[in-house]
Amino acid sequence: MKFDRRAALRMLALSAGGGVLPWWAPRRVAADPGQVPLRLLILDVGTGVLRGSWEPDAPEEGPAILRGSEWNFRGPHSVYAPYKSRATVFQNLDMKTAKEDPTPGDNAHINGHTHQLTATFRPTGQGALGGGESIDQFIARSLNQPRPVTRLPSLELTTGRSNQRGASYAASEQPIPFEREAEEVWNRVFPSDDGDAAGLARRRSQVSDFVKGDYDRLLTALGAEDRAKIQQMQDLRRDLEVRRTTLSPRANRRPSESILEPYQTLGRDVHDAEHYEQRVEVMTKLAAAALYADATRVVTLRIDRPPDDRFGYSKGRWGTRDWHDLDHKVSGNNRDRDLSDPVQAVDLITTMQRLYAEKAKAALDELASLEETDGQSLLDHTLVLVTSHIADGSHDITRLPWLVFGDGHGAFRTDQYLRFLRTWKDDRPPSFSGDQWRSRGRPHNDLFTSLAQAMGIAVDRFGEASVATGPIEEMRA
Numbered sequence: 001m002k003f004d005r006r007a008a009l010r011m012l013a014l015s016a017g018g019g020v021l022p023w024w025a026p027r028r029v030a031a032d033p034g035q036v037p038l039r040l041l042i043l044d045v046g047t048g049v050l051r052g053s054w055e056p057d058a059p060e061e062g063p064a065i066l067r068g069s070e071w072n073f074r075g076p077h078s079v080y081a082p083y084k085s086r087a088t089v090f091q092n093l094d095m096k097t098a099k100e101d102p103t104p105g106d107n108a109h110i111n112g113h114t115h116q117l118t119a120t121f122r123p124t125g126q127g128a129l130g131g132g133e134s135i136d137q138f139i140a141r142s143l144n145q146p147r148p149v150t151r152l153p154s155l156e157l158t159t160g161r162s163n164q165r166g167a168s169y170a171a172s173e174q175p176i177p178f179e180r181e182a183e184e185v186w187n188r189v190f191p192s193d194d195g196d197a198a199g200l201a202r203r204r205s206q207v208s209d210f211v212k213g214d215y216d217r218l219l220t221a222l223g224a225e226d227r228a229k230i231q232q233m234q235d236l237r238r239d240l241e242v243r244r245t246t247l248s249p250r251a252n253r254r255p256s257e258s259i260l261e262p263y264q265t266l267g268r269d270v271h272d273a274e275h276y277e278q279r280v281e282v283m284t285k286l287a288a289a290a291l292y293a294d295a296t297r298v299v300t301l302r303i304d305r306p307p308d309d310r311f312g313y314s315k316g317r318w319g320t321r322d323w324h325d326l327d328h329k330v331s332g333n334n335r336d337r338d339l340s341d342p343v344q345a346v347d348l349i350t351t352m353q354r355l356y357a358e359k360a361k362a363a364l365d366e367l368a369s370l371e372e373t374d375g376q377s378l379l380d381h382t383l384v385l386v387t388s389h390i391a392d393g394s395h396d397i398t399r400l401p402w403l404v405f406g407d408g409h410g411a412f413r414t415d416q417y418l419r420f421l422r423t424w425k426d427d428r429p430p431s432f433s434g435d436q437w438r439s440r441g442r443p444h445n446d447l448f449t450s451l452a453q454a455m456g457i458a459v460d461r462f463g464e465a466s467v468a469t470g471p472i473e474e475m476r477a
Contacts, residue, residue, distance in 0.1 A: 036372045037149075038409050038455060039291045039382040042117070042136055043363055044166060044302040045356040048392040049076050049401040050331060053350060055091055056417045064419040065474055071417040076354040079361045080403070084415060086379070088404045088475060091419040092441030095119075095397035097464045099440070103127060112389035112397055116167035117300075119445040119463030123172055134169040135448040135462060137176070140298040142457045152296040157185060157287055159280045160304035167389060168300050178302055182263040182282050189290045190254050250294040259285045273310040280304075280359050288366040292378050303359045311352040318345050323352070324393075332394025349393070360386050364405060383408050383454060385447075398441060404475075408454030413477045443467045450475050 053075035058064045071089070073080050080087060098105070098115040105111030106127040113130075114122055120132030133141075140154035156168050158178035168176040179185050262278040280303060287299045305323075308314060313323045318339050320326040329339055330346045339345050367379035384405040391400050407414050420442035445461070445468035452459045453471055461468040 036374055036376070036381045037294065037297055039297045039378075040136070040139055040299070040451065040455060041287065041291065041363065041367070041382055041384045042298075042300040043360045043384065043386045044116075044300065045360050045386055045388055046303065046305055046353075047327060048388040048390050048396075049353045049357075050346065050350060051392050051394075051396065051399060053353075054401050055399075056089060058417065058419060063421045064417070066417040066419075067413075068415055076350060076357045077401070077403070079354060079357045080364075080405075083361070083364055083405055086405045086407070086414050087416075088412060088414060089417045090402055090442075090447070091399060091417070092422055093400045093402055093420065093444055093447060094441040095400065096440055096443035097121060097445065097467050098397045100467060108395035109389065112395070113167050115397070116387060116389045117448075118167070118169050119443070119448055119468070120172075121464055126173065129173045129175065130167075130169045131172045132169065132463065133171050134167060134176075135451065136168055136298050136300045137170055138462065139452055139455050139457060140296070142452070142459075143297055143455065150294055150296045152188070152290070154298040154300070155179075155185075155189070155287070155290050155296045156300045156302075157283050158302040158304065159276075159283045160302065166300070166302045167387075178300075182260050182279075182286060185283075185286050186257065186260055189286065189293070189295045250292070253289075253293040255285070255289045255292075259289070272307055276304070276307050276310060281362070284359070284363050284366055287363065288370060288378065291367075291382060292370045301363065303356060306352060306355045311355055312348055313352075327352075327393030331392045332396055379406070381409070382406055383451060385451065400444060402444075402447070404447070404451070407477065408451075410477055411454035412450075412475045416474070418472070418474050442472070443469060446470060446472050 054073075054077045056066065056071040056074060058066055058071065073084065073087075073089075077089075095112065095115050097119050098111050101111075101115070101121045103122040103124055104127055105114060105122065110128055114128075115130070117134035117136060118130040118132045119135070120130065122129065122131045136154055136156075143149060144153050154168075156166070156176050156178045158166065158180050160178075160180060166175075166178050168178070170176055179188075259282060263282040266275050266278060283301060287301045290296050290299055308323055313326065315322060318326065318329075318341065320329060326345060327349055330342065330349050364379060364384060367382055367384070368377045370378040372378055372381055386403045386405075388401065390397055404412070405414075406412070422439040422441050424439045445463040448462040449459060449468065450471040452462060460470060
């Protein structure tokens with residue numbers, strides 16, 4: 001048989017479409033089922049929380065570390081009260097990289113989205129895309145080196161009607177689309193071949209004999225340059241196939257497919273209160289199920305905005321164009337401006353933000369309902385980061401209302417409220433007058449460093465090197 005480049009590509013196509021080479025047998029992760037892995041769930045919950053409505057009560061000046069009965073949740077965050085013992089709340093955590101990025105974002109929301117999880121400057125001249133790998137992808141990639149430990153490195157889900165990219169980036173200028181179709185997520189997380197490794201290998205062997213018999217002769221017949229390219233492709237396929245056939249000891253934890261039933265009745269383009277509730281519930285259950293079955297250890301779930309009728313807004317109310325316009329007019333220094341009833345307007349936006357928090361809390365409930373092999377819950381073995389791409393509707397990217405739930409298998413002390421000192425960029429003493437917000441708080445890079453370390457990854461900094469200062473020592477147990 002004569003081999004050329006076209007034959008090589010055709011052979012690779014056949015083997016990729018038909019199955020895995022015989023010596024790539026399905027395997028299980030070499031892990032003790034009694035050793036429960038730590039997972040990471042990132043919840044992206046919209047446009048933040050009104051400044052002044054959520055911060056725990058504390059003395060107004062200087063840094064603070066409050067623990068136990070010294071602090072409590074306020075405002076929209078009050079829904080998290082049942083999980084206070086697991087929580088770490090931050091004040092003066094800033095998207096410092098977004099403040100100092102020399103390349104302006106195309107708009108304020110893009111500015112936040114491109115820094116939210118990357119904590120890295122945008123590429124020069126590129127105002128619409130992030131400039132580096134996001135923390136979820138960095139952790140997922142690191143966990144799966146030098147060999148895969150889960151079939152899916154990570155999972156990115158949205159409850160919205162569009163798979164528009166979110167804050168996750170594989171690398172600079174490489175945003176990751178979020179999956180929105182529940183059936184597609186189910187088939188990816190729980191493929192029909194799960195649990196039938198022998199059958200999977202048997203079916204794929206139909207073309208494998210052809211590939212194995214001729215592969216060595218193909219490589220010797222090619223020139224050095226072509227041989228290197230083919231080998232690189234083959235190495236990539238090897239990694240992909242190992243992932244496809246990687247089965248965790250927890251892989252048999254398939255939930256009933258009935259969890260999809262509410263979703264299957266939905267109109268794809270309907271955005272009313274009932275459809276919103278069902279879509280969020282299904283995607284939340286799928287996110288938890290993927291972590292529980294150890295199909296992946298990193299999930300990012302983007303929770304879409306509630307529809308107007310869910311929180312009582314109607315177009316034109318108080319002279320506003322839409323909910324977004326109203327959010328602007330009650331946030332930051334705009335509050336009370338051009339509104340006939342500012343108190344009711346603030347209450348309405350607070351209701352929307354409380355709904356976001358309720359959906360994040362429902363994810364915590366779902367994790368808490370699943371029992372692990374050590375008798376604890378999946379929540380006990382998951383770090384949950386609640387995040388947003390701006391701090392509130394004023395597009396502020398300082399004083400982020402972010403939270404972390406979980407101790408990271410003892411890495412973190414919980415039931416804490418941490419308020420960081422604000423300083424001027426030129427290291428002048430901090431001001432606690434109205435000008436203090438033009439100073440800088442703790443860069444959010446440092447939170448990502450702490451999360452990565454808790455996940456067992458040896459890293460001293462994450463994101464933009466000129467901004468990051470290191471892990472947040474106050475979080476450590």
